Each structure stands twice: as structure tokens, then as C-alpha cells.
Amino acid sequence: MIKKSLTIAGLLVAGFAATTATVKAQGPLYDIVTVDLPYRVTLNDTVLEPGHYVIRQLDSPGGGSRVLQIFTNNGMRLKTSALTIPALDINTPSNTRVILHHYGSDYYFDKVWIQGKDYGYEFPLPSAVKSREREKMSAYSVAATYEQTSGSANQAGAVASTENTTVTSAAPAPAPATDNVIVAQNTPAPAPEAAAAPAPSSAPVSTPTEMPHTAGNWLGMLLSGGVLTGAGAMLRRFRS
């Protein structure tokens, strides 16, 4: 009886495709990007339904905040926010792009590149996705018993062989991101229900950046008027 060890590498996790989708976006304003998401995108614990979103850098006194806020409702309602990692690109992007990770059936924000700027924002991968990625990359050895019988030996060998082949092909090297971007751009996105609704045409309303001037000065005007008038009257009296 010959015993054989059968090594199976990788996990039999189907549907893992590290594709990155590029979504057309427009970012005409400083650190404000509007985007129509064609998919459900998960960010932190929030699932963003397909639709129109405004991604805005958090306003901070020093500038250069790494926190991005995601708004719906034409930029009026804060949906969620995320701390990003600065990303640099020596090739200044020629258009504004929001790049998504695609893991299984889920989409996650990957990067935001802004037209004409050599920096972007990178979203850290959620820990759950990271662990899934680690699982994919690690090999598992599973002990197996091979029993040779006169009639079915070849069949068993064939099965083992088939399994090995399957496992090998189930752990492909991750495709280059650039390829995925091109594929994603060229493949028309399935039209989800929410995306079918016409996108709001109005430009997002920007958040006020300065406090309103609430100093009504009628009392000051009255007082200064009284002082000036009094001074004028005194001068006239002095002159006479």
C-alpha cells in the first residue's frame, strides 16, 4: 500500500478577483470630487448605495487634512468619513478618478486621484479584506490518504490529479492593477436600479467656510452719531 501525501495549496475560495474598477469622476474644485458610484461600495461600516456622491477633504485650519468626507444629497448630508493615506504619483493624473477595489462581490474605495495634482488619497483596506487577502496568499497542506485498489486506482489518481490542477489554477497571481483599470473602464457597468435614476444635475453646494457676519451696528451708529453731532454743536457754540 502506497501512501501519498497530497499537498493542496491555497484556499478554495471562489470568486476572489482583485480587480480594480475605475469610476469616472469629476473634480473641478479644490479637494472636492463628485462621483456616480455604479456599485454598492463599502467604506468603514457604511455601505454606499449606487448613486451620486461628493467626496470632500475635511476642512482644517492647517490644510492638507487626510480625512475625506463622503456626502450624499448633493453634498448636503454627511454619509461617512475616512482617514486616508497620502498617495503620490509622479505622473500627474490627466483626469480625476475614483478607484475601487473589487473583492468577491464587494467593492471598496482604493484611491482618489485628482486631475492635475500629483497627490491623491489612498483608503486603507479594511482588516477583513486584508485577512481574506492573506488567506488567499497562504498555502495550506492537508493530509490525504491514498488507497490503491485494483479497479479504482487510476480513477483515484485521476481525481487527485484533477484536484491538483484545479487548485493550481484557483490561485492565480493577482492581475496588475493597470489591467484591471482598463478592463473596468471598457466594460460597461451593470446598471443597478439606483443608478438608473437621473443624477442630480445641480452642482454640489459647498459648505460655508466662514462664519456669517452677524454684527449689526445700529447702536454703534447711533452712539457715534450722537457724539459727532454733540461735538459739532459744541464747536458752533464755541465759535459763537
Place this chain on the structure above:
Amino acid sequence: MRKAIFILSWLLLLAGGFSLWRGGSDYWQSVSSQKEEALQWENQNPQATSADASPVGNSAHLRQASLQPGARYAKGDSIARLSIPRLSATLYVLEGTDDKDLKRGPGHMEGTVMPGSEGNCVIAGHRDTHFRVLKNISKGDEIVVQSRQGTYRYRVTGTSVVAPENTDSLQPTAKGVLNLITCFPFDYVGSAPRRFVVHADLIQS
């Protein structure tokens, strides 16, 4: 010398007269505009004049307001009636917060959500006229805002005094909040150096 004093005295009188006229007209405008807005509001919203006639803060109203944020108004339009029952104060809110708008009444700040919607609604007003009443507001007070979409109740959660550069109270929020902003100190004559912010949460059923 006598001629110079003569000219100077007349200049002072003219400048003083102008200042008196300007200060008086500003104050009169702030009072009369609110009276006009009240008349106009009651003509246009006869059903809205009874403050408690409609159910307030219910989900139907909130939903409607959210769907019609709006209910985008032109600058200077009367958009809501704001009342603070404990202080017996009723104010008519206009769209816009520039000098011209704020002379007529408290102004809804453009770029913030309309009253009753989810998000941050900011209304600013002069401390020496319409929003002088905020001097006596306290935590727990109720603020009722009636707009054309419905009637909404807010509960004051606190107040703060901030520097004019501090724009935290203008930032969008996930939940429905109302921030009333005016200058501080209230008794300051001239351009007050700080801002007084009343924070209130939308009460939902």
C-alpha cells in the same frame, strides 16, 4: 481760524446726522421687516399660523423635508418661522446671510440644509436685534421651526462661544441639527469679536 471751526462744526454735524439716520433706519428696518414678513407669512401659510395644529417632528414630515431639501429659495425669500416658546420669541427666517438679509431678519445660511432635513441647518442673526433673545436661551429649550414642508421641533443641547474662524458649527452632520449663530458678547458695541452658537437637535418621533 473761525472759518475752519465753522466748516469743521458743520462736517461733524453732517457726519453725526448721517450716523444717527443710518443707525435709526437700520433698527427700524429690522423691526418693520419682521412685521412685513409676519404678514406675508400668514397670508401665504394660513394653516401654519397655529403652531400646534400639525403633527410635529413626525417621520412623514421629516421624509418630506428630506426629499425636498429643497426647496431651494431665492435669496431674501422668507423660508420659515422660528419660535422659542419659553422666551415668547417669534422670528421670520429669510434665505441668505449677507448684510442686506440680516437687516431684515435671521438668515438661513446657504450651503446648509433646510430646516427639518437631516443634516446641519444654520441660521444666523444680529445679536442686537433679532437674535438678542438668544442671550437668555438655555439647554433644554425648545425651538419650533415652521417651514412650508412642515413643522419641526428642535431641543437645545448647549451653547458655545467660539472664534469667528472656528467653522465647526457650519460643517455638515449626519443627523438633523440646528445651529443658531450670532455675535458675542451681546452687550458689545460695534463688531463683536466672538460668535455665540446655540446647538439644537431635531426631535424625531
